[in-house]
Amino acid sequence: MARGISIKPLVLILFLVVTVLGAAPPVQAEPLRLTGLQLGLNAGLTRLVVEASGPPAASLAASADGLGLLLSLPAMRWAAPAPTITAGGLVAALGLPVSGPDGQLGIAIDLIEPAVVERAFHLAPQGGRGHRLVIDLRPAEPNAFAAAFVAPVHLPLDSVVDIAPPPVGTPGERRRLIVLDAGHGGQDPGAISASGRYEKDITLNVAKAVAQRLRATGRYRVLMTRESDRFIRLPERVALARAREADLFLSIHADSLSGDRATRGASVYTRAEAASDTEAEALALRENRADQLADGMPVNEVDDVVSILLDLASRDTARLSSRFAGLLTASMGETTPLRRNALRAANFRVLSAPDVPSALLELGYLSNPADEALLFSEAGRDRLAAAVVGAIDRFFGVDSR
Ligand SMILES: [Zn+2]
Structure with a gap:
């Protein structure tokens, strides 16, 4: 049931609004090149891989209709052929990367159901692949989705968005x-x-x-x-x-x-x-x-x-x-x-x-x-x-x- 690439006008408008109103990222002399986008399944999670010429930073925000996400990549330009990405896992469709002000790239992600970030991490270049940002999504209750994206989530994560780490031991507590x-x-x-x-x-x-x-x-x-x-x-x-x-x-x-x-x-x-x-x-x-x-x-x-x-x-x-x-x-x-x-x-x-x-x-x-x-x-x-x-x-x- 692979659906083609679609871009939601609403999501794009939101992207432009967020980008213009939001705090501008530090301007880099040389923007990174986005060289690949991949969607797949990994251990039951929906995995989005962003490949670039340097370690990519990103943020994820909820779209206006509450059933999608917007991936913003600061100081990034699209430098690859149009991706042939079809639907997979929790993702119904992935938009084409669209350049916004301040050199940001925006990618609309249509979700089949609400999802939150389970983990997101960098992978160093290896085996002919460039720098990668790996984002794993898992299904969430609508409330958890809303709570997770009250503000844009900055990636990669050092920790999971909705699971608090075990409390740090205080002196005298069991190690x-x-x-x-x-x-x-x-x-x-x-x-x-x-x-x-x-x-x-x-x-x-x-x-x-x-x-x-x-x-x-x-x-x-x-x-x-x-x-x-x-x-x-x-x-x-x-x-x-x-x-x-x-x-x-x-x-x-x-x-x-x-x-x-x-x-x-x-x-x-x-x-x-x-x-x-x-x-x-x-x-x-x-x-x-x-x-x-x-x-x-x-x-x-x-x-x-x-x-x-x-x-x-x-x-x-x-x-x-x-x-x-x-x-x-x-x-x-x-x-x-x-x-x-x-x-x-x-x-x-x-x-x-x-x-x-x-x-x-x-x-x-x-x-x-x-x-x-x-x-x-x-x-x-x-x-x-x-x-x-x-x-x-x-x-x-x-x-x-
Ligand atoms: Zn062994």
């Missing part, structure tokens, strides 16, 4: 508990690099580096699912986080693709019954396979209990997981190359705690020589660990930048 899960261990080496090195060693070293940095802040308590080379079943990792009422669970991994030396970069995953794409689904199968190595270990029924509870899980846990994953993706992107579509979802068993916000980080690819070198160097691990800590700080509302 946040972070459970760090170093993937694999013992008889399960995880992925193996071209030169024969093991994922289980990388995950442990990075988890230790993250733990050290977190503890050094004095703001967190840190628990590791393993601190040595030993095997732990996936349900036990989940159970530890739940039993200790962790505030955040992060599972750390590194992937490998046989016969593919080119693919590199970090990616971040949340749990979803239906995978965001076939590649994420295949990865979840690989990571879930770890438990098949549990020779002679008692198999209990924790998994079934967890999956039943998951159905009853509060939406807050899923939203917080999503929010953390978005922050982690943005933070990793400032430090290391990211995979294309770096934020994905699949049915990872290790992310099945219904009451603990959880995400899984794939640091990179052991099958790629550059990633392998990065992951096995102390300097590389330290940079990755710093990026993880930055995301955790932002998640808990601590601005450490």
